[in-house]
Amino acid sequence: MDPADRASDAPAPDDRTPAPSSRAPRADAFRPHRVAVLALDGLLPFELGIPHRIFGRPRDRHGRRLYEVVTCSVRPPGPVETDADFAIHVGHGPEALATADTVIVPASYELGPVYERGELTDELAAALALxxxxxxxxxxxxxxxxxxxxxxxxxxxxxxxxxxxxxxxxLFPRIGVDPDVLFVDDGDILTSAGVAAGIDLCLHMVRRDHGTAVANEVARRTVVPPHRDGGQAQYIRRPVPDPQQASTTGARAWALGHLHEPIQLRDMAARESMSVRTFTRRFREEVGVSPGQWLTQQRVERARHLLESTDLSVDRVARDAGFGSAQSMRQHLQAALGVTPTAYRRTFRAGGGAPVPSASAGR
Structure with a gap:
């Protein structure tokens, strides 16, 4: 067990005044951001545990937990069935939803009307109304x-x-479904792909609330990658490849060490002794996005890290991240995060916590 897991915290009072949603705690009026996880019959125990593990980790410089996580049911406290051979006891009823700053709904396999007709049960509708x-x-x-x-x-x-x-x-034709990404961040509503993508989503929310350094520390203690490349396409079943086929792994490792330099697609393909066409196809199969999209993603992550952790000028950050110019970096950060480099640094350089919207959608 990680030593940090053994730390105890005094229970938070139930009569607190809820803070504006999606806002991280401020040092001058500290209150942990409350995450309510809605446990429904037929839930997957693994998915239920993801928010508790990820949001239970982050602490401020005073050692205080940045999030409080509670599990609740649509019924009064009591047992909730899982898809395994055991049930769990949930200590909170639906009233916990009324005090939450974030509500997370894991998958469940016993909601017939919802999955078959797209209709809420009466008790679920009543709970969500809170x-x-x-x-x-x-x-x-x-x-x-x-x-x-x-x-x-x-x-x-x-x-x-x-x-x-x-x-x-x-079932829901009015929704724009993207089956290729690990998660979609649409501001106040976020959705993730299957099971482990819930880890990616929760880490993304921590990163959005408190910055890359905090999210990376949570990932390190949880022994998971802080950010997974690509999308769901890499996990869809395909014919087993010839074991003699070359991989793009070496080219990706090389590119990460040379992000500050101009990188051409032909340079990456040459690292694996492939034609550009073959390399591009193989890259998509392994990563789920094009080489160009992947490079931009890595450069945005490098820029975020430098803006948070250094006092380098915006021009220098742009060069070190491989964007070439501050204007180019500004355009890419605006597209990916919805903010300028200066605004991003102002939010996170001093350990702030206002959420930064992201248009990334897991790409």
Whole structure:
């Protein structure tokens, strides 16, 4: 067990005044951001544990937990069935949703009306009605059906497990389903692909709230990558490749060590002794995005790290991240994060915590 897991915290009072949703705690009026995880019958225990593990880690410089995570049910406290051979005891009823700053809905396999007709059960509808307007909402895997059945995703982008994306789209034609990404961040509503993509999503929310350094520390202690390349395409079943086929792994490792330099597609292909066409096809198969998209993603992550952790000028950060100019970096950060480099640094350089919207959608 990680030593940090053994730390104890005094229970938070139940009569606190909820802070504006999606806002991280401030040092001058500290209150941990409250995450409510909605446990529904038929849930996957693994998915239920993801928010507790990820949001239970981050602490401020005083050692105080930045998040408080509670599990609740649509019924009074009591047992909730899982898809395994055991049930769990949930200590909070639906009233916990009314005090949450973020509500997360993991997948469940015993919600017939929701999955078959896109309709909420009466008790689920009553529970969701308790969620305060403006609360940040998120789903893991097919938990997105609950948000969709509540009408919260109409006209918005979303994702779910690649194997369920077609059925989900047919049931909810007004939602823009992207089956290729690990998660979609649409501001106040976030959705993730299957199971482990819930880890990617929760780490992304921590990164959005408190910056890359905090999220990376959570990932390190959880022994998972802080950011996974590509999308779901790399996990879809394909014919087993010839073991003699070359991989693009070496080219990716080389590129990460040379992000500050101009990198051409032909340079990466040459590292693996492939034609550009073969390399591009193989890269998409392994990573799920094009080499160009991947390079931009890595440069944005490098720029975020430098803006947070150094006092380098914006021009220098742009050069070190491989964007060439501050204007180019500004355009890419604006597209990926919705903010300028200066605004991003102002938010996170001093350990702030205002959320930074992201248009990344897991790419």
């Amino acid at each position: 969620v305060r307007p403006g609360t940040r909402l998120a789903s893991i895997c097919t938990g997105v059906y609950v948000l969709a059945a509540a009408g919260l995703l109409d006209g918005r982008p979303a994702t779910t497990h690649w194997a369920d994306a077609g059925r989900f789209q047919r």
